[in-house]
Structures are given as C-alpha cells and as structure tokens.
Amino acid sequence: MVFRAGDLDWHVTNDWLKEWTYATAWQEALRHGRLPWFLADSFQTTNRLLANPETVASPHVIALRWLSPGTFLVLNAAICAGVGVVALSRLCQALTLSPLISFAVFAVFLLNGHIVSHLSAGHLQWITCWLLPCLFLFLFRAGTGDRTARTETGLALSLMAMTMLGGWHVFVWSVIFVTAWALADRSRWMFALRVALWTGSLTAFRIAPAAAVYASSANIFLGGYPSVGVLVGALVGEPRDAINGLSWWEYDAFVGWVGFALVCAGAGAIDRARRASAEHQWWLPSVVLLALSSSDLYKWTLFRLPGFVSERVSTRLVLLTVLGFTLIGSAILNRWAAQPSGRLWRTASVGAAGALMLPLLFRANLFRPAPAQVPAALPASVLAMQPVGLSYSVSVGIGAAISLFALALALRHQRARPTLANC
Amino acid sequence: MAVAQWAWVVAALVGAIAANSSIAAVVGLPAALLMQLTHRSAVQVPAITFLGLLSWAVVVHVRRHALLERLWWFAAGLWAMGFAVWFSAPAILTGMSRMTG
Numbered sequence: 001m002v003f004r005a006g007d008l009d010w011h012v013t014n015d016w017l018k019e020w021t022y023a024t025a026w027q028e029a030l031r032h033g034r035l036p037w038f039l040a041d042s043f044q045t046t047n048r049l050l051a052n053p054e055t056v057a058s059p060h061v062i063a064l065r066w067l068s069p070g071t072f073l074v075l076n077a078a079i080c081a082g083v084g085v086v087a088l089s090r091l092c093q094a095l096t097l098s099p100l101i102s103f104a105v106f107a108v109f110l111l112n113g114h115i116v117s118h119l120s121a122g123h124l125q126w127i128t129c130w131l132l133p134c135l136f137l138f139l140f141r142a143g144t145g146d147r148t149a150r151t152e153t154g155l156a157l158s159l160m161a162m163t164m165l166g167g168w169h170v171f172v173w174s175v176i177f178v179t180a181w182a183l184a185d186r187s188r189w190m191f192a193l194r195v196a197l198w199t200g201s202l203t204a205f206r207i208a209p210a211a212a213v214y215a216s217s218a219n220i221f222l223g224g225y226p227s228v229g230v231l232v233g234a235l236v237g238e239p240r241d242a243i244n245g246l247s248w249w250e251y252d253a254f255v256g257w258v259g260f261a262l263v264c265a266g267a268g269a270i271d272r273a274r275r276a277s278a279e280h281q282w283w284l285p286s287v288v289l290l291a292l293s294s295s296d297l298y299k300w301t302l303f304r305l306p307g308f309v310s311e312r313v314s315t316r317l318v319l320l321t322v323l324g325f326t327l328i329g330s331a332i333l334n335r336w337a338a339q340p341s342g343r344l345w346r347t348a349s350v351g352a353a354g355a356l357m358l359p360l361l362f363r364a365n366l367f368r369p370a371p372a373q374v375p376a377a378l379p380a381s382v383l384a385m386q387p388v389g390l391s392y393s394v395s396v397g398i399g400a401a402i403s404l405f406a407l408a409l410a411l412r413h414q415r416a417r418p419t420l421a422n423c
Numbered sequence: 424m425a426v427a428q429w430a431w432v433v434a435a436l437v438g439a440i441a442a443n444s445s446i447a448a449v450v451g452l453p454a455a456l457l458m459q460l461t462h463r464s465a466v467q468v469p470a471i472t473f474l475g476l477l478s479w480a481v482v483v484h485v486r487r488h489a490l491l492e493r494l495w496w497f498a499a500g501l502w503a504m505g506f507a508v509w510f511s512a513p514a515i516l517t518g519m520s521r522m523t524g
Contacts, residue, residue, distance in 0.1 A: 074511055081507035082500055089496040099495050100484035103477055110503050119511060127507070337484075347484055354477045361473055364510055365466040 015122030018043045022055045022166075023069030024382050030065040037392070038384040045218075047384065050396050051209035053171075053310075054125050058164035076165060077119075077127045081110065083161075084130035091137040094144075095279055095327070100347065101334045103354050104262060108326045109133065111360035113234070113254025114319045120367035121249045128167025132323060134158035135174050136282065139181055143281040147191045153410040156198035160407075163206045171203075172311055173289065176302065177320050180285035201406035208399030211306070213392045221299040222246055224292075224314040231294075231318070236260045250313050253322055256360050258353045265332050266325030279331045286324030293317040469502075469509055476502055 021039060029036035039047040046052055056076070064072050088109060092102040110130070118126040138155035155178070162171040182192030200207070223244050225231045230243060234251040243251065255263060267287075269280060292298045298314035311317070337346045476499060483491045 074508055077507040077511040078504045081503040085496070085500040085503040089499070098484045098487075099480040099492055102496075103480040103499075106499055106503075107473075110506060116510070124511075127511070130503075130507075347481065350484075351477065351481045354480065355474065358470060358473060361470055362466060364506075368510060 014043075015124075019073065019122060019124045020069055021382050022049065022052075023064060023072055025049050026056070026061045027064040027069060028381060028383050030062060036383055037388050038386045040379060040382055040384040046214050048209070048213055048392060051212070051214040051392065053163060053168040053206045053210050053214075054166045056164070056166045057206065058161075073124055077124075080127040080130040080165065084109070084133050087131070087133035087137050087158075091133050091140060091327075094137065094140050095331055095334070097330055097334045098337065100350050100354065101330050101337060104258065104333070104350075104357060105326060105330050107354070107357040107360055108255050108259045108262065109323065111357075111364050112259070112319070112322060113252040113360075113363065114316070114322070116254075116364045116367050117239075117249035117252040121247070125166040125169065128162045128165050128170045129319060131158060131162055131165075131167070132170070132174070132320070134161070135177070136323070136327060139178065139281070140278065142188065142191055143181075144278050147188075149194075149413040150416055152191065152194050152198055153413040155195050156202050157410055157414070159199045160202040160403075163203045168206075168310060169316060172308060173317050173320050175199075176292070176308075176317070177285045177289060177324075180288040181281060184281070184284045198406065198410060201402055202410060204402035204406070205396070205399040205404075207307075208402070209392065209395040212395035213389070219303075219309045219312050221296065221303055221314075222250075222312045224296060224298060225251065225294050225318070234315075234318075235263065235322070246313065246315070250315050253315075253318050254360070254363060255322060255326070256357055256363075258356050259322075259326065259360070261353075262329035262333065263322055263325040265329030266327065267329075269328050269332060277331060279328050282324040283328060286321045286328075289317045289324075290321040293321065469506060472502055472505075 021041065021043065025036040025039055036049045039049050041047060044052060044054065049055055050057070061072075063075070067075070085106070088106060089102075092105060097105065109132075115126050115129045135155070135158055138151055138158060141151045142155070159171055159174055162168075162174065178192065178195065182188040223246055225234070226244060230251060231253075233240065234253045235255055236257055237254075239248045239252065242248065266283070269283060292302065293314050293316070298311065298317070302308040303311065303314075333350065337350050339346065476495070479491075479495055479498065483495050
C-alpha cells in the first residue's frame, strides 16, 4: 500500500522534516530574541521563512519558547478542531438542522478521508480545513441577507486565520469558492468586493512578502481526478496505489456510504423547489470546485494566475465540494426526518445511518502511525544568518503594518452590537 | 475488522442506549481524555464516545430540549478536540521524536 496505512518513515519524509524545521525555526528565534528571516535549508523553493505562506505565523507561536514543536502542533490541531465545531454548531443552528442530522455533518466534517490522509502524510497545514465551517457560516449569513460589516469582517477574519496557521492551500480553495458564490448572483458582487478588500488587508502580512520575494510561476501541475470512477472510489472505496504518479492521499476523500448518500443528495438538488432554499447557494460553487478538481481543467485556467499556481494538485479542491454538497444534502435529510408522518421510523433510520458512520473513525485509526523506529540526525540550528535585503524586510514590515491596522478595524466591527441575523 | 471487535462495538451501542445515552457520553469523554493521558489511546475509546454522541443526538432529536442540545454541542466540541489530539498526537509526536531521537 502506497501510504503504508499511515506508518510513514517520518525521518525520510520531507513534509515532516519541513514541519519540524518551521516550528523549530520559530523556537530558535524566540529563544535568541530575533526574527527567523532565513532557514539554513530551503523548503518549497525558498529559505525565507516569513515569505513562505505555509508556515505558522500567528501570535501564539510565542508558545514555542516553552513547548516542543510536536506539542505545539498538537495544540494547534486541537484549537482548530474546537473552533471548527463551534462554527459548525452555529451553522447547523442557522440551517435548523436537528442534532441527529448535525451529527452526520459533524462526522463528515471532522473524519473525512481527505483531512485524515493528508494529516497522516505530514501535511499539517490541513488542520485549517477544520476552520471551513466558519466560511460556510458567514456565506450563509450573507446569503440570507445579512451583508453587514460584521459578516464581511467575520468571513475575512476566517480566511486570515487559515493563512496565519499556514493553511495557504485551504485559503486558495476558499477564495475560489467565495468567488464562485459571489459571481452566481449580481447582488453579491459588492459584498464580495468588500470582503476581498478586507481579506487582502488582513492577509497582507503573508501575501506581501510572498509576492515580493517568493512568488514563482515555475510550478509543475501534477494532476486532478482522471475519471469519475477514481472520484467515486476516493469517496467510498479502499485506498489504492498511486495513480498518475500521485499517492492515494492526494485522491482520498472518503466519506463512507452514508456520507456519499448525503453528497449525492446535495449534488442532485437542482430542482426549483430546492433551489429556493438558502443553503442551495453553495451548490454552484461546489460544482465549480468539482469541475476544477477534474482532469487538467485547473491547469488550463487558474493555475496560470499568481497565487493560484500553488495548487499543483487540483484533486484537493474537492474537499469544499464534499462539504458543500454534504450541507445541502443534510438540509434535505433534515426536512425529510422532520415530517410528522412516520417520525419514529424516520428517526430510527437516520440514527442507524449515524451508526453506520462509525467506519470513518475506524478508518482514521488506520492512518495513525506506528511507534518511532529510527531517529534522524538533525541540525543543531535551523536558522541561517544572511543579509535580509530591502525588498524582503520592507514587504514584511509594510505587510504586517497593513494587517495589524486592518485587524484592529475588523475586530471593532466584530465587537459591534450584532444584528438579529447574527445571533 | 475482527468479528469480536464488531461485537464489542454493537454491545457498546446497545449498552449506551439502554443505560442512558447522555450519561454514557458524559462519562465517555473524560474516559477518553484519561486514556490519552495514560497513553492508552485504543480506538474503542473514541468509538464508544462517538456512539455515545450519536445516541445522545437521537434523544435530543426526539425530545427537542434546548439545554440538552447545547450540552450536546459542547460535548461534540470536546470530542472533536479529543479526536484531534488522539489522531494527531501520535502522528506529530512520533514524527517529531523520530527526528529528535
């Protein structure tokens, strides 16, 4: 099996070495009282840590002064999961989903094969996928008419949180999703424009240095889903060997048969009655991301744009499709389960379906690694002393200043008295 | 999966519903944390608490009790954080310890 059921050789896996180096660089810098401008080694074609948007750059890195890199990253994962569930609870309440239906959404959101397999492969930035309910929550509020500054800044702050924790990929997928959502209805354009301005300002501390000293168009596109069969296999099937040179974790989107039924229900909600419902606003963006994750469509379109060139593997975009369709499907299931006739057997059916989601957990267990075998030889110091250069230092300084100013303004809007729609 | 493990899971599900689903979940969550702290992170612990959450959701779905529903989300949040630690701690800590020795 290509991914060895999660039992990877961490010491020879570049992703793990990369994550360890990023965290250790902050630790080393904090303990020596300086900024981690340069790494001794290059990762993702750069050794400029502050210009690499897949590193953690949030205020809580200060905890690395006392915590080990491993403990810090576990803490990060727990925080993201906790925040994600808080947002999910508000989203489910906004969608008036019953706890039983919410349980199914909760299981797909937390235990889906995409996140689990990527985390298992050492892609620790994927913990920011657990922040995606924030995106859906604010889009739902905007879609139901609440396009206040509070909603705008809430959405932009959610996107900022992803970039702060190194989730650049998740940020890019979210931007595509929001753009598709906005383009679908002209009345959303101004809202989307304001969100774009907020997001640009709030993430300037990541985008400005990356644009100034890191931006590269030399990426090679690696692939999308080659066929519908592979996509369906990724949603419900067992892990397979590499396809087109890509390991299975790049295809894996396992949601089990119950999750698959929800996804199909959401995907099939194209009739007029369902189109009128508020959650249906996610249908078109979900379809757009599904199309972009297929074959080489992304390569010939967005891959040519700055920033979007980072998505060399377009299969990853399917996560937002899965979550979007799951939410739409759950709303449909909720209406079905709430019908007064035959409520008992309807509840029993949904409960039994919930129990059938247990294999998601057992599957996640397979991706947990075996105990350590061979420790790797690591450098005593991961930082390098080099002349910083004007463009690098200025872009970091100006980017941080813009982001701090925007953050102060955004938090002011968030503290404003919420409207009824925000409650 | 072994038949015995499935039997264990079914027994846990029946037991959780028969006894009291809410209590099963509330007791199960600290048990999961305890197992984490003692490094006995078997899949059975998250599994039984997962089913506890499900059975609790069934109760709330039928009775529609606002406080129980809020408590359910609180428990779900705790479960998610527990899952993140259960899943990622071995991966991250093992990955790191393999490098640091």
